[in-house]
Amino acid sequence: MPDYPKFTEDMIKTHTILVPDMLPVHFKMLIAIFEAEGYKLELLQNDSRAVVDEGLKNVHNDACYPALLVIGQFMDALNSGKYDPDKTALLITQTGGGCRASNYIHLLRKALAKNYPQVPVCSLNFSGLEKDSAFRITAPMFLKMLYAVLYGDLLMTCYNKCRAYEINKGEAQKMLDKWQRRIGNIFRKGSKMFLRTKKIYTDILNDFASIQLSGEKKVRVGIVGEIYVKYSPLANNHLEDFLISEGCEPVVPSLLEFVMYCAVGTFNDAKIYDHVTKQSIFNKIGYDLIYAKQKELISVMKKQGSFEPPHDFEHLRKLADKYINQGVVMGEGWLIPAEMAALAKSGVENIICAQPFGCLPNHIVAKGMSRAIKQDNPNANIVAIDYDPGATRVNQENRIKLMLANAKL
């Protein structure tokens, strides 16, 4: 785009950066990390119909639902009058792959150009895009974010489990709030405490394990899918809440898997296409580091014993190979079939694949792979649910109910 405002050094002090509601659990800690560096951030939580309407007004209606929602949420926030457009910036994630998602930032700038031309957009990416912005992720920040993902995943896992079975309603939520505050404070104060993973993991696990759970048996439902729709309640019509209200236990694979999937992509490509680059070598080193951290988390969780640890990533990669090549790297790529297979094999046979309507990679990796996965796991009960501004909740819930009816067969 010819001209758009850049995020400059002095804006760090003057501007509030608005953050879309993509990953409610993780983003709260992410914000703390940036605040420690002097940035001011605010997590948006507006989710009225106006968000969708603003999205429809400002984004090409055939663009995918996540773009529409993220941009709609920003526009709705700016329109609310709560934020001074001269002192507000926006944060958006950018993956840089062959999917349309890499273009969100440009669609957002287009939308802003009409009514808020002064509002700069910051990109949260790890692919070296948008180099001219003062919004920079330094190596120490990167490290902290990795830990935030690890903690966020652990909290999410414990929270989902406890919430489904807790005897005193609301306990899990209180526990989650408490730990989000506590870890947020560690990051905010710049304390090195966050490195003491083993201690913190154990404390979290023990704390959540102290919540009294009923021993009843519930249908466990795995959620996989497009990254935004999978995690964001705004996008998936509060899918986890719905499942809980239906008497199920939602099982949501961790965000770290997506991070590792992205890291693997580059050096996998290097191998497949004989194209080794600095980035691919760097990613391999990064991957090894992250994988070590994942193994540590798994071993702590196993030792503590109350909660199910995430899938070992190398195990996921091997599972993927049965169905699809790891060269499929657009969108969530091979990770979706791998997660579906891993869930089915670990006894979570009911799986919802949440995706934006008409999502291009998901034609291949979600709907395209269900048959193969069902063939291998005859009890796998997979339903793909499309999310879209026009798709109604009743329609989606009815399909989920059908899947649940089968679960009880």
Place this chain on the structure above:
Amino acid sequence: MTEKYSLGIDVGSTTVKTVITDSSGEIIYSKYQRHLSKVKETVTDQLKIIQADYPEAEFTVCITGSAGLGLANSADIPFVQEVHAAFLAVKQKQPDADAVIELGGEDAKIIFLTGGVEQRMNGSCAGGTGAFIDQMATLLGISADELDELSMHSQKIYPIASRCGVFAKSDIQPLLNQGARREDVAASIFQAVVDQTVSGLAQGRTIEGKVLFLGGPLFFLKGLRKAFVNTLGLDNEHAVFPDEAPVFVAYGCAVYAANAEKAYHIEDIIDKVENARTSDNIVTGEPLFNSQTEYDEFIDRHKQCDLGYADIRTYEGDAYLGIDAGSTTTKLVLITDDGRILYHYYASNQGQPLDKISEQLKVIYNAMNPAITIKGSAVTGYGEDLIKAGLSIDHGIVETVAHFKAASYFCPDVDFIIDIGGQDIKCFKIKNQTIDSIMLNEACSSGCGSFIQTFAMALGYDIAEFSQLGLFAQHPVDLGSRCTVFMNSSVKQAQKDGATVEDISAGLSSSIIKNAIYKVIRANSPDELGKNIVVQGGTFLNDAVLRSFEKELGRNVIRPAISGLMGAFGCALYAKEKAKDEPSKIISKEELASFAYTSRSAQCGGCTAHCQLNIISFGQGRKFISGNRCEKGGGIKVKNKIPNLYEYKYDSLLNLVKTHQPRKYRGVVGLPLALGFYEQLPFWHMLFTSLGFRVIISGESSREVYYKGQHTIPSDTVCYPAKLTHGHIENLLDKKVDFIFYPCMSYNIDEGGSDNHFNCPVVAYYPELLLANNPRLNNENFIHPYVDLNIRKNVIKVLGQVLKKYNIKGRIPAAVDAAYEALSRYQNDISAKAREIIEQARAEGRNIIVLAGRPYHVDKEINHGIHKLITSLGMAVITEDSVAHLARTPELGVLNQWTYHSRLYRAAQYVTTQPDMQLIQLVSFGCGIDAVTGDEVRNILESHGKLYTQLKIDEINNLGAARIRLRSLVAAINNN
């Protein structure tokens, strides 16, 4: 002790069904009733009937059905998912069934019972079955029963798009307009429903064995039954239509209820339902009018835009006739010299425009003062060609021109016109007194006027009454702004949540408007539309729609009182402009008295496209042929062939495989002529032939090829070019090749000037999907390696691996080099041909169209012959890839990261430097990436004062909308 019964209540999208079973599980009572959107009331009524019969009994109870969920929750009655209820019922009644097909008002379901139980429902896109049939019946102006009766007398079946109701509709409309037999159309509609169910739901599983058919439509419509039985090849023993079909699901619900612990007296159940609190989470808008005064002012304001009238019996002098043969309605206007109306007519054409119009002409001739001379006549609309030929009308003009003429009569400085008709939305901006840009609704967002009408009827109202209801609704429901199928389920949700008919009526009006503004026009603010807006089309006669439009825009607009007649009025004005001294050559009163026509169908043998022709003979050797895509079928001799690079490119790809085949070969490799191969065929063909393989391609695409692979398509929303690939694979498997070669490629060839050079996800990885969904494919007969053509050593290595067993490693590098050369030779040839075409066109003074799409858009089954349509309008056609290298990438507002798409930007840039060139972008429906490119290409062109035209294509074979656009484009080019 009182007897214990089980009560099942099935609340569907259109009906309520109740069933009572006794303790032995026998059905002792059942009832089926339309609820006309009054869900709670209907359920209560039915319960009260039961109460009269069983005042003392105790019931275990359960609710099911798509509209039952909300009621069940708020009344605190157990709920069972309807497909599961059907499953339970089948287990009881027909335990030996192998599969169940159930069609409801808006759902289609399949349950596979043997060989792995599986229950499936239609996805959110392919909705509409019962409702779809109702809508089609409305289109024909008959009831669903009459449609059924007609279908029993069919002689042939027309192919009708089966994916989505809206698409099917756009296939049916032209058939009707072209005079196809109604019996055949009726049967084709049922066949489309069958195809939709079978392909959309079975997804690779064969429906066989004993099949049970359930649901209202399958119970009531014999023609539909017949179509299912024939398509699935079932005999009487294997096709079961149980008597209790309409209430079968309610029965299953009762079966489920039998296991409930708690039983109630019927009055307690009635209490629960009556006191069910509807949730308040429906989103509502403001009322359209707050008071009667406000409404009166509104009416007065719009009254000011009316025409004068003159009496046809007493007027003397010249008159001009305008006819608008629209898709669902026929409009006719006869005006005087000074623009007064002598006669006007507006009515549904009931699928027979020619009959309607000749009838009206008779009325005019009979009423007309003999001192009136009709000096000119003109016709526009879908039926233009037919009417012009049949009734000897003087002029045929494109709709956009007609509407512009009429609008400027009322508002000389009009700068924006929006017309919402029965089936389409047309908008155009006017700049410098010419049409500047045109927006039509895509196949997906049709619906419009006829949609609201069908809805009104479904709810038991006529259209006028229904829209009137909405005017003073207190809380219009927000129903979203997508296609009709989605709106159906939005309405369902609103009903569930307790919205009144008034609120729904107002909500529908506002949905149509939002659809127009945000989906078709894509406006951000009213200022973008212009200052002087004229609205027209029959749908705007509806005050609720008009008011919604003004409210949404926040400004007043002009609605001429003859809003529905504007196309016809514009024609009359045009006829007047063009009139000469002699009278119109329109069919005379005498000729009209003996006017008759016959229609028959035939297949064109002009080329391999084998267009389905419809030939209407009017006597005296005059005939009208439709259904043809090019001049050949129309019976016109072409003297000077207009150059067309699409044809050249397509032919050179097909001819490729006929040459350079090794006489002795070490194996046979099959290449599917689909997606990326339309670009890279020269590469792979040369590579394999150089290595001593015989290369066989899958053959040309066609509807048959699509059907052949349809059962292996797992995602019904993927683009049509991808869907066709499945059929190509089946073809290759039948041709008994040693292996099919189809590489996966994240990256396409880097042509420079872009941020990256990806393939789109579908082109990149489609082989993975094919392997996973076609049971005939395995890793032996389907070789799909990952390869990057930018990296020679990678290509060599990968081929070495996959062709290991042939022991030809040493020959691979040379073959790869030959392949690169072949590809670049082919590309150079295409560019050279483009230069030649440009020169020839310039010498002949023709405009040149860059028809910009993807390499696979040269496929005739994908482009539906649009390139021929363009040449038939006298313009030459070249491709985007033949000129992309002639320009640099302009500055873009988006990430430019796909090879095929980056060509669009460069081609557009090139076009801006060529005064005699225009670009038309071809977009396949469902291509999400073109949501990004479309806006960019438009920006590039419009910032240099060029027109932007986008044509969306899918499996629909109807070029009606494309024709309007192209003709409007020609009109605009000529005006500039």
